[in-house]
Amino acid sequence: MLMSHLPALVIIIPLVCAPLCVLLRGKDWAFGVAVLATWASFVCSILLTLQVSELGTISYAMGGWEPPYGIELRIDALNAYILLIVSGIGSVVVPYARNSMLLEYIESRAYLFYSAYLLCLCGLMGVAVTGDAFNLFVFLEISSLSSYVLIALGSDRRALTAAYQYLVMGTIGATFIVIAVGLLYQATGTLNMADIAKRLPEAGYGNRTVIAAFAFLAIGAGLKIAIFPLHQWLPNAYTYAPNVVSAFLAATATKVSVYILLRFVFSVFGVDFSFNSLPSAIPFLVLAVIAMFIPSIVACFQMNVKRVLAYSSVGQIGYMMLGVSLVSVAGLTASILHLFNHALMKGALFLVLGAVFYRIGSCRIDRMAGLAKQMPWTMAAFVGGGLSLVGVPLTAGFISKWYLILAALEKGWWYIAVLIVVTSLIAVIYVWRVFEAAYFRDPPADLCNVVEAPLSLLLPAWILVLANFYFGLETSISVGLAERAAQALMGGG
Amino acid sequence: MNTQDYIALSILLPLVGTILIWMSGPRPNQREIVTIVTAILTFLCVLQVLPPVLAGENPTLVLTEILPGLPLAFVVEPLGMMFALIASFLWIVTSFYAIGYMRGHHEPNQTRFYMCFAIAIASAIAIAFSGNMLTLFIAYEVLTLSTYPLVTHNQNEEAKRAGRTYLGILLSTSIGLLLVGILWTWFAAGTLDFTKGGILRGKVDDGLVIVMLFLYMYGIGKAALMPIHRWLPAAMVAPTPVSALLHAVAVVKAGVFTVLKVIIYIFGADFLQETGASIWLMYVAGATVLLASLVAITKDNLKARLAYSTVSQLSYVVLAGALATSFSLVGGAMHIAMHAFGKITLFFCAGAIMVATHKTEISQMRGLGWRMPFTFAAFLIGALSVIGLPPLGGSWSKWYIALGAADAHQLIFIAVLMISSLLNIAYLIPVFARGFFGPQEEEEAQLTAHQTHGQANTTNRLEGSKARISEAPIFCVVPLWVTAIGCVALFFYADRLY
Numbered sequence: 001m002l003m004s005h006l007p008a009l010v011i012i013i014p015l016v017c018a019p020l021c022v023l024l025r026g027k028d029w030a031f032g033v034a035v036l037a038t039w040a041s042f043v044c045s046i047l048l049t050l051q052v053s054e055l056g057t058i059s060y061a062m063g064g065w066e067p068p069y070g071i072e073l074r075i076d077a078l079n080a081y082i083l084l085i086v087s088g089i090g091s092v093v094v095p096y097a098r099n100s101m102l103l104e105y106i107e108s109r110a111y112l113f114y115s116a117y118l119l120c121l122c123g124l125m126g127v128a129v130t131g132d133a134f135n136l137f138v139f140l141e142i143s144s145l146s147s148y149v150l151i152a153l154g155s156d157r158r159a160l161t162a163a164y165q166y167l168v169m170g171t172i173g174a175t176f177i178v179i180a181v182g183l184l185y186q187a188t189g190t191l192n193m194a195d196i197a198k199r200l201p202e203a204g205y206g207n208r209t210v211i212a213a214f215a216f217l218a219i220g221a222g223l224k225i226a227i228f229p230l231h232q233w234l235p236n237a238y239t240y241a242p243n244v245v246s247a248f249l250a251a252t253a254t255k256v257s258v259y260i261l262l263r264f265v266f267s268v269f270g271v272d273f274s275f276n277s278l279p280s281a282i283p284f285l286v287l288a289v290i291a292m293f294i295p296s297i298v299a300c301f302q303m304n305v306k307r308v309l310a311y312s313s314v315g316q317i318g319y320m321m322l323g324v325s326l327v328s329v330a331g332l333t334a335s336i337l338h339l340f341n342h343a344l345m346k347g348a349l350f351l352v353l354g355a356v357f358y359r360i361g362s363c364r365i366d367r368m369a370g371l372a373k374q375m376p377w378t379m380a381a382f383v384g385g386g387l388s389l390v391g392v393p394l395t396a397g398f399i400s401k402w403y404l405i406l407a408a409l410e411k412g413w414w415y416i417a418v419l420i421v422v423t424s425l426i427a428v429i430y431v432w433r434v435f436e437a438a439y440f441r442d443p444p445a446d447l448c449n450v451v452e453a454p455l456s457l458l459l460p461a462w463i464l465v466l467a468n469f470y471f472g473l474e475t476s477i478s479v480g481l482a483e484r485a486a487q488a489l490m491g492g493g
Numbered sequence: 494m495n496t497q498d499y500i501a502l503s504i505l506l507p508l509v510g511t512i513l514i515w516m517s518g519p520r521p522n523q524r525e526i527v528t529i530v531t532a533i534l535t536f537l538c539v540l541q542v543l544p545p546v547l548a549g550e551n552p553t554l555v556l557t558e559i560l561p562g563l564p565l566a567f568v569v570e571p572l573g574m575m576f577a578l579i580a581s582f583l584w585i586v587t588s589f590y591a592i593g594y595m596r597g598h599h600e601p602n603q604t605r606f607y608m609c610f611a612i613a614i615a616s617a618i619a620i621a622f623s624g625n626m627l628t629l630f631i632a633y634e635v636l637t638l639s640t641y642p643l644v645t646h647n648q649n650e651e652a653k654r655a656g657r658t659y660l661g662i663l664l665s666t667s668i669g670l671l672l673v674g675i676l677w678t679w680f681a682a683g684t685l686d687f688t689k690g691g692i693l694r695g696k697v698d699d700g701l702v703i704v705m706l707f708l709y710m711y712g713i714g715k716a717a718l719m720p721i722h723r724w725l726p727a728a729m730v731a732p733t734p735v736s737a738l739l740h741a742v743a744v745v746k747a748g749v750f751t752v753l754k755v756i757i758y759i760f761g762a763d764f765l766q767e768t769g770a771s772i773w774l775m776y777v778a779g780a781t782v783l784l785a786s787l788v789a790i791t792k793d794n795l796k797a798r799l800a801y802s803t804v805s806q807l808s809y810v811v812l813a814g815a816l817a818t819s820f821s822l823v824g825g826a827m828h829i830a831m832h833a834f835g836k837i838t839l840f841f842c843a844g845a846i847m848v849a850t851h852k853t854e855i856s857q858m859r860g861l862g863w864r865m866p867f868t869f870a871a872f873l874i875g876a877l878s879v880i881g882l883p884p885l886g887g888s889w890s891k892w893y894i895a896l897g898a899a900d901a902h903q904l905i906f907i908a909v910l911m912i913s914s915l916l917n918i919a920y921l922i923p924v925f926a927r928g929f930f931g932p933q934e935e936e937e938a939q940l941t942a943h944q945t946h947g948q949a950n951t952t953n954r955l956e957g958s959k960a961r962i963s964e965a966p967i968f969c970v971v972p973l974w975v976t977a978i979g980c981v982a983l984f985f986y987a988d989r990l991y
Binding site (some may be wrong): 371387392395399402405409414417418421422425428431436473474475476 | 559634643653664665672680786
């Protein structure tokens, strides 16, 4: 019986546990509840994925109200994948949060952090699960608002400004999305996504309302995804947020926003409209290529390693958008696969940086000099994540690049393939800088007594790093799911 | 235990050894024993794979599928068998040498050194046994990454810069060119398996074959074609056992081995000849042979001279591959073996000289031959092999490459080979000559001062180096003779390849 309610459970558990954290003031109680809630969601996500693999798309009517009047939760391969990513990363990050946040918040207010975190998790999962357009906006805002709070908890004063900047841009993005939903409602009379997809052809693809909706949606989602040049909020937000939050958001928030774009562009508007009636592939492609290059080059010049990773993320998002702009099953597979792999990579790297920050209080390259001797396991984890970011074989990053280049070759765009390879080489440079600093230089005078990071921080980081290598060898799950999702999207699910 | 297990073991043993070496870190003697034992066991495992290959089979081991249609697969054929034998055998020799050198020099971080060595050998054997281009690529990258800590061992400014050149060139070529070539091949041919006769016939337009060949040849940075050869001299900052390993056994041999394997099993020698796609490669390789030899003559630092000699010798193999006739391919394959033994001897000698006398420049080495006769005699033998004089192995490989050039009607390359032999004499024999025929004037004073300084110490180290080097000549003279005779057995290649 419980199994049939899985789609709802996945959201309800964190949603209910969030106020529970507030009620249980004690730090350990709040922590315990957060961990249990996250792990429970993860288990539910796994079960849901198995269900979807067997049964195909699952449709669940919330509260028993039938769609299109009630809110429908609709899970297919793509949703399941996103759920896995979000809850998986969340599960690894939560145990880490306990010690990592010690430096960054006031202990008596710990419960606030955990409840905001759970709300964020609930919001992200909700976006991934829902089949109703307005509901999607609601959950998006839940996750966004709580992420603004989470970012503002950073110990650096600039965290407040960063959170504010993100708030402004994120709200504009979400507002654009809700305008798009409103326009779609005006054109079709329904809010249920599957229903909209059915009714759009009747409304007519030349309909100005529909085209406007598409435009609003593209920009709105683009803001949340941080497509260049709408990425301005990302570097500051990732750099000044608490390290746990950077890790969690870097691995999940933009992924979910990519999902929103994918879902609307492919499932609601349909491939035909989005790419044949409107020439959207070209702007996507151009922006993607620029995104791959410029932020990567900027990353090479940053002094703060978190900023390096933030700009690197903007570049990696460029890869995902590139896959989308190819408008083929292969391209979409590559994109969706990279959602997963990038979550693993960036999650691992940010967790490592959190461990570094825990010990030396800074993430600047010059402060990290010579760290490899004092924190060997931590830096080894960084090397592992870095290798995956570059795309060395045997890592998940290699698999993503492989599929992406193949997808480009399939369309005959070999120059795109060359560009992808060149940007990988740029990644070598910015990973290298950190590596060289840590392994080749001498530590600064005041940091000679640094010890290795505690196990509670190292273990989650290493789990993600090892996951990178695991999914670089055993790709049947990650690639299989991505392919099914891509086929469903292109087939017009 | 069947052959498949032995294939797996040959690669796994060094990896297991790595972990054991790491655990034995605090106990140096135990650690060295682990290294030696692992090396010997690995060689024995590789030997077990030899009989089926000689009988004409291709033992196969297929592991997990990394990407759909592309498993991690190992298929042993004669060329790979030879490379694996060389790599594992010379690991044993290099390990002994490394022990003497690292201890004599009081090098730090020895555990890391032996660990990376083991991983590098594991990846070299994986390259040798690889059954498709993806497996080879993976092992190739692991080799690059595992030898980086070896190159930058000293961790000083110089090492850091050299490491940048090393990794920079090797990674940019492999990711930027080779990977693109591999993906293109996969896309065009639908498979990456190494197949006799190549997999590209009919799948790629004639004009594009040249581009593809370019991607592969310059993508295989370890073959050190000019102008991407810079990493090789830069890697000289490494301790000498690393240079010996890099320049004789693992890294460069992996490079030219990959070149031959790609030419024979991905492109197909006949296909290349028909399309004439490799003519540009012949000229590039020929130019590298000559230019590198010329640069070698100008170098006073012994290791630098040997490095450029290696660049030149590697292009022999590339040239042989580019000629793509059965004789030249046999010659190229043989040259992998001959050069391995010859060069490792030369590097061992260079290292011994450095440990015993701290001399690195050839101009300082006058009269050294009288004090280190075994070393210099070994140097002569290695030099003669590289030059290509009978009765040493190197003569056979040059002979075959020349035959191949004649076969392909590219007579100019016979001239290239002959000129290069003359150049080889020009840069190798003076070292030997200076050791015995040079005057010993002010050097003597310094030497005696050196000796009286720590009489027992110096003589011990000299003895030590001589004792260490007395291993190398025995190991090198015998194999050189053996391979000279053994090249009759190498005729098997000609049949296998076509």
